[in-house]
Amino acid sequence: MQFFGGSEISPSPPAPTASGNNGHMMYVFNRNGVCLLYREWNRPLRTLNAQQDHKLMFGLLFSLKSLTAKMDPTSAEKGNLGVPQLPGQGCSFHSFRTNTYKLSFMESPSGIKIILVTHPRTGDLRESLKYIYNLYVEYVVKNPLYMPGSPIRSELFNTTLDQYVRGIA
């Protein structure tokens, strides 16, 4: 199987399998907890302001990751709960599902976190998140005028993303 090798990304996104239009919202955080991108497609209920919402999401991931690593029955070397880990150290979760939504999570060793919230019946989105990471590299990181660590304002990235997420099943 080919995993988005070349600079050309267009030929190989994982094929959508069903109806699509399942995305609710997406977050991209960097290693410092800065929310680089927030996209929203379908979110009727909002209870917090944007900044609090981002912080809450980041906090949830941070704690959940630390908790999952602490619970790991297969590894002997575990720090105490809450002790910071290196990105990529210990195990981590990649999704959780409630009766109303599913949250998929990916973290690169460089600390980029991509979170996609979708319909609870969507399948395994790990490949899709990896593909979105590739989009981020092509459209954001490679743009010489983008300042690393600043919020992403790229029309091209947004449209490509919208289009791609619409097709996710």
Added chain:
Amino acid sequence: MPPVAPRSGDAIFANVERVNAELFTLTYGAIVRQLLTDLEEVEEVNKQLDQMGYNIGIRLIDEFLAKSNVTRCVDFRETTDVIAKVGFKMFLGVTASVTNWDADGTSCSIVLEDNPLVDFVELPDNCQGLYYCNILSGVIRGALEMVSMKTEVTWIRDVLRGDDVFELQVKLLKQVPEEYPYKDDE
């Protein structure tokens, strides 16, 4: 879904778009030349090249991770090995080797026998202090910093200074764990 194995340097290299090697070499040469004209001091040029490399490195790491399927960079030994075998191959088309580990595993040398940056270069007398490829040390330092490794990268041997190979010493200063970035009471 089984975890995807990291891809080899050759496989990635075969898949990325490439430019003419001479164009690349000459472009880099033009940058160094311009820096020498602008900054006049060789020491300043070394510093500037390192800074430019650092700025490249902090971006390049994401491209590297996205294309190589590397999912963890926790072990320093493993990481330097991946830089030499996959990183150099992917971005410069050459492979390097890792040697000279010190006893506690925090310092090693990356040895480059072939270096496309220096194809047409000879150091003139007035540039003897110049580390012509100093951009590379900056790239490595920047990229490693993004995966939580603070390092110090220095040139040990340089073909342009009469040695037989290029040798970069990479020294791990510390690994910085991920901290919770917000204060509790905010």
